[in-house]
């Protein structure tokens with residue numbers, strides 16, 4: 001059975017949602033962040049050298065990185081349902097969104113979170129993060145104009161990945177000025193598995 005090494009309040013929620021949507025059996029192995037440092041406990045390093053979450057174990061493999069896990073699970077268990085056809089134009093877009101979620105999109109959001117944890121003025125980083133966050137949000141909003149989902153008019157791996165970005169933007173109070181993002185967030189909520197993932201995540205927080 002698939003094991004998901006899940007850290008509370010983390011990107012691992014993407015994988016919980018995906019596993020729920022796939023409807024396959026899995027076991028959650030929970031870990032709690034340190035209340036002061038907010039870092040993962042050292043036991044996670046026994047599973048993967050980086051000691052981060054999510055990590056899954058399946059078929060004798062240990063797989064890290066939420067984007068790679070998303071692609072692996074979809075390819076193995078439901079490629080036709082949650083991915084465009086490989087080699088198609090949609091597939092290129094799909095791949096772009098999966099990478100975007102863990103590169104251009106997450107970086108400024110994390111910087112902003114770290115600055116607020118430090119609680120002091122910065123010369124450069126805050127201005128950089130704010131400008132980049134504005135770019136990320138408006139890019140996403142424009143890309144979702146007239147669309148229900150990011151790619152191929154169906155729920156795909158791209159949406160599982162971007163859902164976490166939407167959650168951070170929402171928690172930062174920046175979603176409401178972007179009607180396409182608000183509509184997209186509502187669309188994701190039409191999936192029962194999305195709410196199930198919320199409940200499961202909350203049960204470990």
Ligand SMILES: N[C@@H](CCC(=O)N[C@@H](CS)C(=O)NCC(=O)O)C(=O)O
Nearest residue numbers: 010011039040052053054065066067
């Ligand atoms: N790029 C990785 C990032 C993994 C990551 O940084 N996870 C965070 C939780 S969202 C973590 O484990 N933080 C605790 C730590 O670094 O100690 C992914 O997409 O899975």
